[in-house]
Amino acid sequence: MKRLLLLTFLTFLVTIAAAKNKVEKFGKSERFISEIQESLTTEHSVWLRNHHASKSGNPIEPGIKFLAHHNIPSDIPLIPPPGQLVATNQFGIKCDQGYTGDFCNIPVCNKMANISTHFVPAEGEAIELATSYECNDMITFPVDNYVYDIVITLYSANGGMPSGTLSMLNGTAIRPDEALNPGGDMRYYSLFFYGLSEFTGPGYYNLQLASESIAPCSYQITTQTNAVYDTGFVQSVNDDNIQKDIYRPWRVLKEPIQNTANYLGAKLSGVLQPAKPEVVTFLNGDDKQYAPMTLGIRYQCSSPYVSPMKCLSTSLHVYLWR
Incomplete structure (x- = not known):
């Protein structure tokens, strides 16, 4: 009986230790998902408003x-x-x-x-936020030594199923550690790169946007950093x-x-x-x-x-x- 109680207690300690060591990956929290969706939705609506104003010949009202x-x-x-x-x-x-x-x-x-x-590790810092007219642009952005993890999130209001490919300037493609639709919403698509500057080094990177259909998509590049x-x-x-x-x-x-x-x-x-x-x-x-x-x-x-x-x-x- 004592031996059984001891084994049960040791199993409990191992379970607690494993739970403590399990740290939620950057970009996975519910708060981050909510904030990134709000950010991209706002960016997309502003872009559409300015785009329609430009097509109609009306001046874009400056913010x-x-x-x-x-x-x-x-x-x-x-x-x-x-x-x-x-x-x-x-x-x-x-x-x-x-x-x-x-x-x-x-x-x-x-x-x-x-x-x-x-310093809010859960939200990180946004280093790029913009919209691509046909979701096919090539974006070049810098990564410095202060960058830990990077999350690239794309959004298409029309459900164009946006995606992206990250590569170094020499053309070497970098596979994401994870790729998913945050919150289960198919209008959003996120690519996760953990320890990017540590494993592939600081410098400029290229992000090639793509989409299943020709439609505008907005994107945000968010990094976990102390700077x-x-x-x-x-x-x-x-x-x-x-x-x-x-x-x-x-x-x-x-x-x-x-x-x-x-x-x-x-x-x-x-x-x-x-x-x-x-x-x-x-x-x-x-x-x-x-x-x-x-x-x-x-x-x-x-x-x-x-x-x-x-x-x-x-x-x-x-x-x-x-």
Whole structure:
């Protein structure tokens, strides 16, 4: 009897240990499936709306309107009011309120906020999101050393049964570890590649789209990575509060306010080598709305009189009008 109880107890321990070691693969959780389907459905509907507008000759309404500084209405202040923040640069020149640097063109933060680094392994980071007109395009995308696993998900609203083939630039095809219809929905098709950068190395990869029927399909490439961006809009170039409390996968964390001057701020985290964002491109659906813009640097200082070289570069800002 004791021996039987001991064997039963050992079997129980083995079962518990196996359950603990069983980790759900990236891209398999119900939350990920729900979020990826919402993301692709939204992308697809925006693309169709813009496509039909273009065919009918109607202008595509931009999601965000960009204005040069000289076109900004006079009632929108470009700098904080006098008396808030004045800095003297290294040449002894007193800059306008809220600015510093050799040319008095670098904003100084006077509304510092803790920009928390999000890391949600279950959702990962979206590195590509677009739509192919006939679901037959070749997409080239980069993979760096920070990438662990990759999930490529395709969506066709018309049930065109989309699929894809991943290959290296030399043409070598890479077999997916798994391929399935997430959630059992035949409009979606996912390819899973585990440890891509580890086994085949970082670099550029090609994704060849295909479909059983000629129909548009949307696709998203999502990766599990420690290198993440936290982005959001603020209404002052000197404000750091770009986040909300709730993380929404693959979106800016704070939307711009309509009919108000907005700045896009971003923080890059999780990189081992020194790195910073340099360019931002605005898209309407997958249509490029503006040419890539060079990003500025914003210094976060505890005092406006601290030398800029001692400040921490944290944010990028582009002037926007929505």
